[in-house]
Amino acid sequence: MHTALSLSELQQQFMAALYDADVPGPATSIAGNGLAPEARLHIYRNSCNEIQTSALRTTYPAVLALVGEAFFDQSARGYRRAHPSHSGNLQAFGETFAEYLETLTGCRSFPYLPDVARLEWLRQQTVLAPDSQPIDLVESLDTSGGSQRIVLHPSLHLLESRYPVFTIWHYALQPTSTRLVLDGGGESVVLWREDGEVAMATLDPASFACIAAFAHDYSLDDAQAAAMAVDPDFALVECVESLLQRRLITGIKPFVAPRKEPPTCR
Amino acid sequence: MTNPIATDVQPVPAAAGIGLRAPHVARVRDEHPRIAWLETHSENLFAAGGPFHDAMDRIRADYPLSLHGVGLSLGSVDRLDDAHLRRLRELVNCYQPELVSEHLCWGAIGSRHSNDLLPLPFTEEALRLMVSRIGQVQETLGREMLVENISTYLRFEGGDYTEWDFVAEVVRRSGCGLLCDVNNIYVNSVNHGFDPRVYLDALPREAIKEIHLAGFTSKENLPVPLLIDSHSRRVDTQVWNLYADAIDLFGPVPTLIEWDQDIPALEVLLDEAAHAEEVLDAHRALAV
Numbered sequence: 001m002h003t004a005l006s007l008s009e010l011q012q013q014f015m016a017a018l019y020d021a022d023v024p025g026p027a028t029s030i031a032g033n034g035l036a037p038e039a040r041l042h043i044y045r046n047s048c049n050e051i052q053t054s055a056l057r058t059t060y061p062a063v064l065a066l067v068g069e070a071f072f073d074q075s076a077r078g079y080r081r082a083h084p085s086h087s088g089n090l091q092a093f094g095e096t097f098a099e100y101l102e103t104l105t106g107c108r109s110f111p112y113l114p115d116v117a118r119l120e121w122l123r124q125q126t127v128l129a130p131d132s133q134p135i136d137l138v139e140s141l142d143t144s145g146g147s148q149r150i151v152l153h154p155s156l157h158l159l160e161s162r163y164p165v166f167t168i169w170h171y172a173l174q175p176t177s178t179r180l181v182l183d184g185g186g187e188s189v190v191l192w193r194e195d196g197e198v199a200m201a202t203l204d205p206a207s208f209a210c211i212a213a214f215a216h217d218y219s220l221d222d223a224q225a226a227a228m229a230v231d232p233d234f235a236l237v238e239c240v241e242s243l244l245q246r247r248l249i250t251g252i253k254p255f256v257a258p259r260k261e262p263p264t265c266r
Numbered sequence: 267m268t269n270p271i272a273t274d275v276q277p278v279p280a281a282a283g284i285g286l287r288a289p290h291v292a293r294v295r296d297e298h299p300r301i302a303w304l305e306t307h308s309e310n311l312f313a314a315g316g317p318f319h320d321a322m323d324r325i326r327a328d329y330p331l332s333l334h335g336v337g338l339s340l341g342s343v344d345r346l347d348d349a350h351l352r353r354l355r356e357l358v359n360c361y362q363p364e365l366v367s368e369h370l371c372w373g374a375i376g377s378r379h380s381n382d383l384l385p386l387p388f389t390e391e392a393l394r395l396m397v398s399r400i401g402q403v404q405e406t407l408g409r410e411m412l413v414e415n416i417s418t419y420l421r422f423e424g425g426d427y428t429e430w431d432f433v434a435e436v437v438r439r440s441g442c443g444l445l446c447d448v449n450n451i452y453v454n455s456v457n458h459g460f461d462p463r464v465y466l467d468a469l470p471r472e473a474i475k476e477i478h479l480a481g482f483t484s485k486e487n488l489p490v491p492l493l494i495d496s497h498s499r500r501v502d503t504q505v506w507n508l509y510a511d512a513i514d515l516f517g518p519v520p521t522l523i524e525w526d527q528d529i530p531a532l533e534v535l536l537d538e539a540a541h542a543e544e545v546l547d548a549h550r551a552l553a554v
Contacts, residue, residue: 004424006391007343007386007387007389007391007392007395008343008375010387010422011342011343011372011375011384012375012376014384015374015375015376015378015380018380018382019378026422028423029387029422029423029424030420030421030422030423031420031421031422031423033421033458033459033490034489034490035488035489035490035492037420039488040419040420041420043419043420043485043492043494044380044382044384044419044420047382048380048381048382051380051381051382052381055381084377084378084379085378085379085380085381086377086378086379087337087347087350087379088309088335088336088337088338088339088347088350088373088374088379088381089309089312089337089350090309090337090381091309091312091313093381127313127316127317128313128314128315128316129313129314129315129316130314130315131314131315131316131319131320132315154314154315155315193316193317196316196317196320197317
């Protein structure tokens with residue numbers, strides 16, 4: 001029996017059915033015309049699931065390679081129910097996939113998987129980051145005083161992991177014939193955009209601490225101190241020069257106010 | 267509504283273009299293949315920077331451009347997503363496309379987005395909502411927009427209009443342009459059982475600024491025929507025939523080949539575009 005729904009009721013019931021197969025949706029308002037109304041609604045449910053799952057596959061290829069299609073698609077279904085898409089721009093969908101994977105019992109035997117997902121989300125953010133003109137010279141850089149800070153390119157991202165996440169990511173997408181041997185150590189990764197592509201490298205802990213401090217607007221002095229707390233032999237000038245060579249410094253600005261929190265990228 | 271288009275905007279010609287998708291961006295940028303015009307999804311340019319913007323900076327100097335949105339959700343009862351609309355306005359101001367389009371559908375409600383093109387009931391309530399939203403977008407963008415008729419796999423009970431009268435009335439009341447997707451008309455004619463030529467006849471000819479063509483797939487093992495607007499194949503013969511009828515009715519209109527799944531080599535898209543050009547040329551030959 002057809003009951004006239006308002007447009008608002010119709011859309012709310014329709015959307016609920018797209019996100020949950022157990023919800024019948026506005027079936028009584030749908031003309032069957034030779035098919036069950038539920039079957040017609042199910043076409044949209046499948047389509048919505050496929051569009052959003054496909055977006056996650058594109059963003060998370062290494063996670064997909066590590067867990068296989070069946071487990072990935074099942075996780076994607078669970079994820080979109082728990083964390084629905086909020087935007088008409090699909091590039092914004094999937095930000096919390098790593099946190100969702102952490103909650104899955106099936107992922108407990110892959111404890112590194114959430115960090116691989118974090119790395120892949122950062123890869124996407126690196127591709128899509130704003131452009132900014134790098135500076136060529138740091139003649140005005142005063143490494144003796146604490147009154148300046150480094151402005152990093154917006155495409156630069158950092159990830160610190162307890163797992164060898166960079167090695168695992170490479171192995172997932174380009175498996176070698178030899179078995180992957182992991183020594184149990186974590187890896188700290190820097191990501192940036194180079195010629196329109198994502199570039200990645202692992203960093204020693206002191207360089208990571210220094211660049212993370214730059215990313216949090218620390219003064220040069222404080223960034224150096226943070227790095228030297230990790231490694232007393234850390235050389236600030238070498239770190240700054242390597243950023244400069246990769247065109248990842250976009251400005252040198254007066255240092256304004258200290259931050260109380262320690263630098264962290266997670 | 268007039269378009270405050272800058273003088274360097276290249277008009278989209280009444281010829282065949284293609285939807286520019288990621289696998290072909292580098293080749294189009296570097297080799298400048300002969301294509302009358304290009305269309306890109308607006309949302310693919312929503313990021314603040316990156317390689318697609320770099321490529322489009324060069325591509326838009328070589329080709330007339332259309333921006334086609336898939337995520338604004340014009341027909342949602344919820345208010346329009348302000349951030350989405352603001353970003354669209356920035357892109358329109360930056361890229362100065364001659365054509366800007368969205369879909370006659372809804373896609374989101376209550377902070378959940380389907381990222382799909384969902385059907386509206388053809389009621390007076392939905393019609394008024396669409397007219398009001400199109401007005402809001404045209405006012406925000408300061409220019410005309412086109413709306414596209416979508417493929418659907420269900421019809422709601424009741425309703426005050428046929429689909430074609432609904433589309434025509436939205437265009438008439440809002441003053442927007444119409445992006446007539448001929449494949450979607452054919453798909454719906456099979457899925458819902460009507461004569462697609464009746465649909466074409468009902469459309470306001472002067473409002474039709476663009477045509478879309480694409481391939482569909484057929485759902486098997488169902489008690490009724492059901493076509494899916496998959497954008498995954500060549501344009502079907504029946505759709506080519508309907509396109510020729512549309513051109514006879516409307517005259518030559520910028521026509522776009524869309525292909526979004528199982529995207530083939532650029533040559534296949536160019537071949538489909540050449541077929542559309544033949545239809546346009548045949549009409550012009552007869553019109554002389």
